[in-house]
Amino acid sequence: MSDAAGTPVLSARGLRKEHGKGEGLVRAVDGVDLDVGAGETVAITGPSGSGKSTLLHLLGGLDRPSGGEVSLNGRRIDDIGEKALARMRRTEVSYVFQSFPDGGAHRRGERRAGRAARRTLTAVRAATRAGAAGPARARRPGQQLLPSVLSGGQRQRGAVARALSNEPLVVLADEPTGNLDSAATSDVLRLFEDLHESGQTLVIVTHDARIAATADRTFSMRDGALVDGTRLAVGTTGQLGALVGPED
Numbered sequence: 001m002s003d004a005a006g007t008p009v010l011s012a013r014g015l016r017k018e019h020g021k022g023e024g025l026v027r028a029v030d031g032v033d034l035d036v037g038a039g040e041t042v043a044i045t046g047p048s049g050s051g052k053s054t055l056l057h058l059l060g061g062l063d064r065p066s067g068g069e070v071s072l073n074g075r076r077i078d079d080i081g082e083k084a085l086a087r088m089r090r091t092e093v094s095y096v097f098q099s100f101p102d103g104g105a106h107r108r109g110e111r112r113a114g115r116a117a118r119r120t121l122t123a124v125r126a127a128t129r130a131g132a133a134g135p136a137r138a139r140r141p142g143q144q145l146l147p148s149v150l151s152g153g154q155r156q157r158g159a160v161a162r163a164l165s166n167e168p169l170v171v172l173a174d175e176p177t178g179n180l181d182s183a184a185t186s187d188v189l190r191l192f193e194d195l196h197e198s199g200q201t202l203v204i205v206t207h208d209a210r211i212a213a214t215a216d217r218t219f220s221m222r223d224g225a226l227v228d229g230t231r232l233a234v235g236t237t238g239q240l241g242a243l244v245g246p247e248d
């Protein structure tokens with residue numbers, strides 16, 4: 001799980017992110033430790049609102065932690081200046097986000113994807129404004145907001161291709177098969193399998209058991225904490241089922 005020098009490609013220590021204040025305080029990420037080694041695929045699953053997207057944003061420098069550390073190839077990224085952070089986001093990390101639903105998708109799915117996309121876009125815009133603008137803007141996920149005649153599967157394959165264009169140290173994917181039909185999901189699944197085989201380091205947030213099954217390690221998130229997912233029950237629907245954790 002580490003390279004020859006023993007340094008994980010991506011590492012988090014005591015990572016925390018709080019939103020809001022007082023009674024409205026949400027501990028979205030609450031003390032996460034994680035090491036992702038070179039060429040490793042790590043899948044993160046867990047219920048809605050458990051902090052998966054927030055964690056991915058912190059790991060990729062799209063958002064600043066409230067506490068704790070994030071390192072890329074042994075170099076801290078949580079405490080670096082905005083320019084260095086913007087450069088890091090352009091050159092060392094890539095993101096794949098949830099595809100937008102095609103016309104026939106269920107309205108609840110659309111609303112959910114819309115909310116997630118707005119939050120991500122807000123984070124990307126804030127990060128881009130704060131750091132060096134320019135190239136980062138051009139190929140960030142806002143592109144996926146453009147109305148398009150492409151199918152969800154085609155758009156998502158394009159998004160993955162773009163994500164690889166800067167040969168990132170790590171690809172962070174947030175529900176990459178969300179809103180895709182099963183044929184498109186299979187395509188994207190194959191892409192991730194190929195990526196894994198090619199030695200790309202990957203962190204994938206997913207509800208899809210088939211995607212999670214491609215991972216070397218799977219974790220579940222619960223209330224902002226990462227739980228070892230080796231005891232995840234996989235249901236017959238292809239969705240990851242209940243976590244058989246100590247609290248269950």
Ligand SMILES: Nc1ncnc2c1ncn2[C@@H]1O[C@H](COP(=O)(O)OP(=O)(O)OP(=O)(O)O)[C@@H](O)[C@H]1O
Binds near residue numbers: 049052119
């Ligand atoms: N910008 C924000 N401001 C306030 N609260 C937020 C913000 N972003 C996330 N949260 C809250 O933090 C918690 C974790 O959210 P997050 O989106 O990371 O969870 P998730 O596991 O990715 O959920 P989903 O699977 O629905 O995308 C939730 O309670 C959410 O409402």
